[in-house]
Amino acid sequence: MKPIYFDNNATTKVDPEVFEEMTPYFVELYGNPSSMHSFGGQVAEKIKEARKRIADLINATPEEIIITSCGSESDNTAIYSALKSHPDKKHIVTSMVEHPAIKNLFQHLEKDGYTTTFVPVDNKGRLNMDVFYDSLSDNTAIVSLMWANNETGTMFPIDEIGAELKKRGITFHTDAVQALGKIDIDVTKTNIDMMSFSGHKIHAPKGVGGLYVRKGTKFSPFLIGGHQEGGKRAGTENLASIIGLGKACEIAKGHLDDGYHKLRSLRDRLENALVEKIPNSFVNGDLENRLPNTASISFEYIEGESILLMLNEYGICASSGSACTSGSLEPSHVLRAMGIPFTAAHGTIRFSLSVFSTDEEVDLVIEKMPEIIQRLRDMSPFWQEAINEGKVTV
Amino acid sequence: MWEYTEKVKEHFLNPKNVGTIEDANGVGEVGSLSCGDALTLTINVENDIIKDAKFKTFGCASAIASSSALTEMIIGKHLDEVKDITNDDISDFLGGLPKEKMHCSVMGRDALERAIANFRGEEIIKKEGTVICECFGVTDLEINRAVTENGLTSIEEVTSYVKAGGGCANCHDDIQKIIDSVVGGGIQIIEKKQERMTTIKKLKLIEETLEREIRPQLAKDGGDIELIDIDGNTVFVKLCGSCATCQKSQMTLKNYVEAKLREFVTHELSVEEA
Numbered sequence: 001m002k003p004i005y006f007d008n009n010a011t012t013k014v015d016p017e018v019f020e021e022m023t024p025y026f027v028e029l030y031g032n033p034s035s036m037h038s039f040g041g042q043v044a045e046k047i048k049e050a051r052k053r054i055a056d057l058i059n060a061t062p063e064e065i066i067i068t069s070c071g072s073e074s075d076n077t078a079i080y081s082a083l084k085s086h087p088d089k090k091h092i093v094t095s096m097v098e099h100p101a102i103k104n105l106f107q108h109l110e111k112d113g114y115t116t117t118f119v120p121v122d123n124k125g126r127l128n129m130d131v132f133y134d135s136l137s138d139n140t141a142i143v144s145l146m147w148a149n150n151e152t153g154t155m156f157p158i159d160e161i162g163a164e165l166k167k168r169g170i171t172f173h174t175d176a177v178q179a180l181g182k183i184d185i186d187v188t189k190t191n192i193d194m195m196s197f198s199g200h201k202i203h204a205p206k207g208v209g210g211l212y213v214r215k216g217t218k219f220s221p222f223l224i225g226g227h228q229e230g231g232k233r234a235g236t237e238n239l240a241s242i243i244g245l246g247k248a249c250e251i252a253k254g255h256l257d258d259g260y261h262k263l264r265s266l267r268d269r270l271e272n273a274l275v276e277k278i279p280n281s282f283v284n285g286d287l288e289n290r291l292p293n294t295a296s297i298s299f300e301y302i303e304g305e306s307i308l309l310m311l312n313e314y315g316i317c318a319s320s321g322s323a324c325t326s327g328s329l330e331p332s333h334v335l336r337a338m339g340i341p342f343t344a345a346h347g348t349i350r351f352s353l354s355v356f357s358t359d360e361e362v363d364l365v366i367e368k369m370p371e372i373i374q375r376l377r378d379m380s381p382f383w384q385e386a387i388n389e390g391k392v393t394v
Numbered sequence: 395m396w397e398y399t400e401k402v403k404e405h406f407l408n409p410k411n412v413g414t415i416e417d418a419n420g421v422g423e424v425g426s427l428s429c430g431d432a433l434t435l436t437i438n439v440e441n442d443i444i445k446d447a448k449f450k451t452f453g454c455a456s457a458i459a460s461s462s463a464l465t466e467m468i469i470g471k472h473l474d475e476v477k478d479i480t481n482d483d484i485s486d487f488l489g490g491l492p493k494e495k496m497h498c499s500v501m502g503r504d505a506l507e508r509a510i511a512n513f514r515g516e517e518i519i520k521k522e523g524t525v526i527c528e529c530f531g532v533t534d535l536e537i538n539r540a541v542t543e544n545g546l547t548s549i550e551e552v553t554s555y556v557k558a559g560g561g562c563a564n565c566h567d568d569i570q571k572i573i574d575s576v577v578g579g580g581i582q583i584i585e586k587k588q589e590r591m592t593t594i595k596k597l598k599l600i601e602e603t604l605e606r607e608i609r610p611q612l613a614k615d616g617g618d619i620e621l622i623d624i625d626g627n628t629v630f631v632k633l634c635g636s637c638a639t640c641q642k643s644q645m646t647l648k649n650y651v652e653a654k655l656r657e658f659v660t661h662e663l664s665v666e667e668a
Contacts, residue, residue, distance in 0.1 A: 120653045128649045134611050303430065305396075305454035309406065330529075330561060331430070342428040379412050379458060381434040381450040382427055 050246025074196035089141035152285030153294030162191030181252030298344035399489035420513030529561025
């Protein structure tokens with residue numbers, strides 16, 4: 001059974017074109033770009049080309065791109081660099097719905113004595129701007145806010161925030177791991193000081209990511225050692241993966257117009273059909289302002305892991321904000337921060353599509369989902385209760 | 395992905411005895427929507443033999459499989475035969491459960507106990523003892539029982555079996571004490587250590603949070619807040635200064651004041667304007 005892969009916010013397949021571009025750099029052209037011989041030197045040219053492709057996707061200069069091993073490394077690099085650059089400032093700001101890479105890092109820093117503000121969101125996942133602006137002070141070392149949320153796709157107003165933080169002279173980092181390649185990002189138009197991204201979310205391989213650091217931003221390296229990445233990140237270059245990331249960025253740039261219109265309409269069709277066919281279901285997030293590929297849908301009175309395992313029987317891959325899937329006992333911190341009621345939070349499913357998703361795949365999910373939901377509701381004591389209490393919307 | 399046995403998958407995908415016995419003479423209900431799993435077991439007993447059993451379950455695959463397994467294990471059996479069924483028996487019937495999912499088998503055992511008590515006309519077993527884990531409402535007696543019966547030695551294991559400690563983690567010290575007391579040979583219940591949220595304590599915490607967290611923020615915009623009254627979990631406040639006339643005062647109240655109070659006092663609070 002060929003899987004229907006609707007879990008692209010978790011990871012993506014390597015684009016065959018990307019893979020092809022990478023292939024020579026394992027067995028044949030495996031040199032070290034730092035070497036003096038031309039066998040090594042020739043791959044340095046390819047890294048230069050990759051860096052240019054990455055920079056082009058966000059309209060940065062190649063010198064502003066630091067290649068890392070993953071999004072989490074980029075996040076850690078950015079935050080620790082900002083703290084080192086402002087040793088006198090002890091306050092850091094983020095939101096309540098960040099990816100664990102930022103959330104847990106901030107909680108860790110809290111234990112180290114930093115004062116943290118986790119800005120709340122409303123029921124659509126929109127940042128509470130009043131609380132956010134109120135929290136800022138001369139003591140604020142860095143603000144880190146994700147561009148787009150991995151669970152709901154909701155986007156924060158990064159343009160507006162960047163402009164305001166520039167005025168106040170506060171360093172601004174954004175985790176754009178989910179946003180890169182899915183929306184048009186132009187760092188010359190948005191006041192971002194640092195921006196993290198990751199290869200495996202955009203059809204490059206796992207194990208490569210990057211950090212954009214605006215020219216002129218104070219920077220301290222996270223990994224100390226060799227002089228790679230212009231002295232900003234030690235470690236021998238992950239040659240093939242960097243070339244892959246470059247290619248993936250080039251392809252993503254080509255998709256930004258047409259590809260994502262198609263993706264959005266595919267996602268919308270899936271979402272609309274499911275909510276229409278299935279009672280007591282609704283879409284989460286800021287519908288006006290979110291990624292084109294993500295659908296977070298809550299199905300009341302049932303539990304997400306059961307839904308996923310039944311979808312799995314049809315080869316359909318999705319993910320859930322439910323407690324049971326993660327091994328934790330509470331639903332995702334994102335859904336809780338949004339105040340999604342428990343009746344629905346446990347039964348929330350995320351479908352995340354990619355440019356490889358097809359109409360036929362969407363059709364199959366639309367066909368199978370209603371019967372799966374009904375089967376589980378027939379088993380749930382709360383469904384009968386909801387019917388009795390007239391809470392079922394037909 | 396969880397490593398479920400074939401038997402778990404079979405009982406999840408094709409569960410036995412789903413439904414409700416309309417004229418049941420024993421009913422056992424455990425769990426809740428907020429906890430993420432719940433089971434309603436209905437049984438029909440004649441001459442102390444369980445003639446029929448049905449279940450309805452809200453929960454993950456292992457919760458549904460445990461419920462289905464339980465009904466298979468008890469139908470046709472004498473009450474004396476089933477009264478000592480343990481969560482391990484249910485897990486064994488399914489060829490084992492991942493350790494993080496053991497609480498699903500505990501839920502099955504609890505539902506059976508309650509259904510039998512209900513049939514016998516006994517008071518449905520009330521949760522006695524002191525609540526140790528506020529997040530999931532788990533008492534010292536329940537933790538003690540899980541530790542004793544299953545030979546648990548770590549907080550993590552206790553969380554896997556009865557969920558205690560799986561939320562805010564504030565009760566981890568108390569759970570450790572229970573484990574130590576059982577491992578140390580004493581089956582005695584520890585003294586009540588968990589501070590319960592009494593009204594006085596709640597009031598104090600609310601005042602402290604207002605003073606330390608909320609007032610300084612509001613003051614930045616020339617605003618202030620006054621505590622008017624507390625009724626159960628509803629906190630009545632009055633916004634003063636520039637906040638009183640601010641168009642966004644409702645937002646401040648719900649998104650900020652309420653959020654902060656919930657964070658520092660208890661998740662159950664709601665804030666209203668007096």
